[in-house]
Amino acid sequence: MTRSYEIPAGVVAVDDYERLARECLSPEAWAYYSGGAADEITIRWNREAFDRLKLRTRVLGDFSGGGTGLTLFGQAFDYPILLAPTAHHRLATPEAEIATVVGAGGARAGMVVSTESDLTLEEIAQASRRMAAPTPLWFQLYIQHDRGFTAELVRRAETAGYGALVVTVDAPVFSPRNREQRAGYEPPKLSEHANTRGLHTDYVAEAALGESLMFRGYLDVTARWADIAWLRSIARLPILLKGIMAPEDAELAIGHGADGIVVSNHGGRVLDTMPASLDVLPAVLQQVAGRVPVLMDGGIRRGTDVLKALALGASAVMVGRPCLYGLAVAGPAGVAHVLHLLRCELEVAMVLAGCRTLADIGPQVIWRE
């Protein structure tokens, strides 16, 4: 199938991609990408938390030699916006994650590849290497019930040249996603995913009426803190834990060897009425006290949102749905455009807030009454 990868006229902001993506995606795929847990209240709160904060501007500053570059775990990034790990890009485009990585590379953004990608982690890394400027890639790991299989995934990511492991710890189970259910979205079986092909999934829980869903052995195989120490012992790469929403868990993460933390409520897709990631960020940062980098995701749709997250103390942010919407509308060009829009908006906001570099972004950027 040949597709047009042109950016449609009139697209000037990330939200325009959301509107257009709905028209490009099947109703099931739209429900999967855009939806969240239960009543999707956390999705709304993720946005509202950004909108509540006001920015404080400064004038007549000197911006010579400024920029948005940063280093994380020894890797250089042009700007502090990475693609969050998201599953199943083939729902958006037949080229799946290859289109995404090409778009990310075009915009020179880092990308986190999901365990549940539709292409193998090796195929995605290879596509990135073919580009003039390969994208910094990290691998998002779901710890599988088969720890031998998990160790093999880690080894594969290291061999393929990934720069960090982002271990998602917030979703041992998902609460129902009613929008997906109502649209009739059927997720592909884990044993048929590109990276986990052949994994046996006999443990998957289903409950008949009158039976407990969770407490019949299913949770015996899910990851625990000891698994993080184990991962640390077998992996050479830096390990970030994604989905930390409590200061106590941030402390445990560092205690078990994590090199970084991602404050995230999984884009409101795991447990509805969790607070906004942005609202939890300050408490986690206070606990971490600069010992490891703290990233965040959830609800970022504007460069001003990125500025606000950094002003509260995040080292960088990750963006999920907007990249999928760009992918659905215009393939690699759409992904690159989404990232470019966010980067340009961030730069404008930095200048108007009087910040020459990321190091200048601090609490002074937020207007306090």
Ligand SMILES: Cc1cc2nc3c(=O)[nH]c(=O)nc-3n(C[C@H](O)[C@H](O)[C@H](O)COP(=O)(O)O)c2cc1C
């Ligand atoms: C369709 C979709 C699939 C996702 N798949 C994964 C995944 O495989 N692994 C993961 O850690 N997070 C996954 N996430 C969560 C994102 O990494 C991220 O936390 C979230 O999308 C951020 O919120 P935002 O979409 O508002 O930017 C997924 C999110 C979406 C929307």
Ligand SMILES: CC(C)CC(=O)C(=O)O
């Ligand atoms: C296939 C899912 C487990 C991927 C995911 O994390 C999500 O859909 O939010």
